[in-house]
Each structure stands twice: as structure tokens, then as C-alpha cells.
Amino acid sequence: MSTEAPPFEVLPKQTYVPCKTGYLWGETRHKPFVVWVVDGDRVKVWDPTGGQRMGGFRWIARRNLHESGTTAHGKERRTGFRLRCGPPTSKDQELCGSCFRWVDPEEMAVSAWTLGHSTCKPCKIEIDERYRGL
Ligand SMILES: [Zn+2]
Known part of the structure; x- marks a missing residue:
């Protein structure tokens, strides 16, 4: 041991x-x-x-x-x-499926019913910018 x-x-x-x-x-x-x-x-x-x-x-x-x-x-x-x-620091926090952080509800851009499929605001901005150039 x-x-x-x-x-x-x-x-x-x-x-x-x-x-x-x-x-x-x-x-x-x-x-x-x-x-x-x-x-x-x-x-x-x-x-x-x-x-x-x-x-x-x-x-x-x-x-x-x-x-x-x-x-x-x-x-x-x-x-x-x-x-x-x-x-998570509160029971209201949701998991962002992109960056894998627990995020407060007001920081969520897309809220999904299923765990791990929500997207936080910083990730949403990043995703939007990635697709803008295509
Ligand atoms: Zn995120």
C-alpha cells in the first residue's frame, strides 16, 4: 500500500x-x-x-x-x-458541449434539453466566425 x-x-x-x-x-x-x-x-x-x-x-x-x-x-x-x-458551482449550470465547461444559464447561447448538447456564448461566437468565411 x-x-x-x-x-x-x-x-x-x-x-x-x-x-x-x-x-x-x-x-x-x-x-x-x-x-x-x-x-x-x-x-x-x-x-x-x-x-x-x-x-x-x-x-x-x-x-x-x-x-x-x-x-x-x-x-x-x-x-x-x-x-x-x-x-458545477450551482445546480442551474449547464454543460457546454463544445468547450466542456459548466456555464450559468445566462451565459448559454443555445440551451438543449439533453446534457452536453448546449452551447455557451463564447463557443457560439467562435462557431459563427468559423462558418462565416466558408
Ligand atoms: Zn462553450
């Missing part, structure tokens, strides 16, 4: 994104997710794009989750997932 304290706490409703974005994007294991249940060394996570409409649950190892995208030595992580946001 190790007496070392865990580096940080993994909590339900936290969101995580892959440390190396863009790498093998589209594969399930490289998509962002929301923490659902923490069970010792295993974490049940939910990916809004993981299944048909309802998203998909899967279990991943706790050790794959990191507090930041860089190591204690300042090196960029290439594997695993880094903490993005959360847990």
Missing part, C-alpha cells in the same frame, strides 16, 4: 479533455467526458457523443486523470486526460 496522498481529487461532474487534443480524434478514448461515479481506482465517465443521442458510459482508470496538461516537471502530457472544469 502506498501512503502517498492522491495528487488531486476526482469528483463527479468534473469534466476532462484529452491531454493531447487532435491526436486520433474521433476515437472513443480520445474524447472529452464528464465524471459520473468515482469508485476507488475506477471512474465511470459519460461522453455526450459516445452513443446514439444519449451518449455513452464507460469505465476508465483513475490514474489516467490529471489535474493539468503538464507534469510536475513542466513537460506536456501526451496521454490521459486533464481536468477541464467543474464540478
Whole structure:
């Protein structure tokens, strides 16, 4: 048994994104997710794009989750997932499916009924600008 304290706490409703974005994007294991249940060394996570409409649950190892995208030595992580946001600070906050942040209702540009399909104002602006040039 190790007496070392865990580096940080993994909590339900936290969101995580892959440390190396863009790498093998589209594969399930490289998509962002929301923490659902923490069970010792295993974490049940939910990916809004993981299944048909309802998203998909899967279990991943706790050790794959990191507090930041860089190591204690300042090196960029290439594997695993880094903490993005959360847990939400109020029960009214909604998950933006684009940036994976919990956002207050007034900061939402598009509000969807299903979790993970809403879009916050900064993301909406970015999406609009991306399509303007086409
Ligand atoms: Zn957003």
C-alpha cells in the first residue's frame, strides 16, 4: 500500500479533455467526458457523443486523470486526460458541449434539453466566425 496522498481529487461532474487534443480524434478514448461515479481506482465517465443521442458510459482508470496538461516537471502530457472544469458551482449550470465547461444559464447561447448538447456564448461566437468565411 502506498501512503502517498492522491495528487488531486476526482469528483463527479468534473469534466476532462484529452491531454493531447487532435491526436486520433474521433476515437472513443480520445474524447472529452464528464465524471459520473468515482469508485476507488475506477471512474465511470459519460461522453455526450459516445452513443446514439444519449451518449455513452464507460469505465476508465483513475490514474489516467490529471489535474493539468503538464507534469510536475513542466513537460506536456501526451496521454490521459486533464481536468477541464467543474464540478458545477450551482445546480442551474449547464454543460457546454463544445468547450466542456459548466456555464450559468445566462451565459448559454443555445440551451438543449439533453446534457452536453448546449452551447455557451463564447463557443457560439467562435462557431459563427468559423462558418462565416466558408
Ligand atoms: Zn462553450
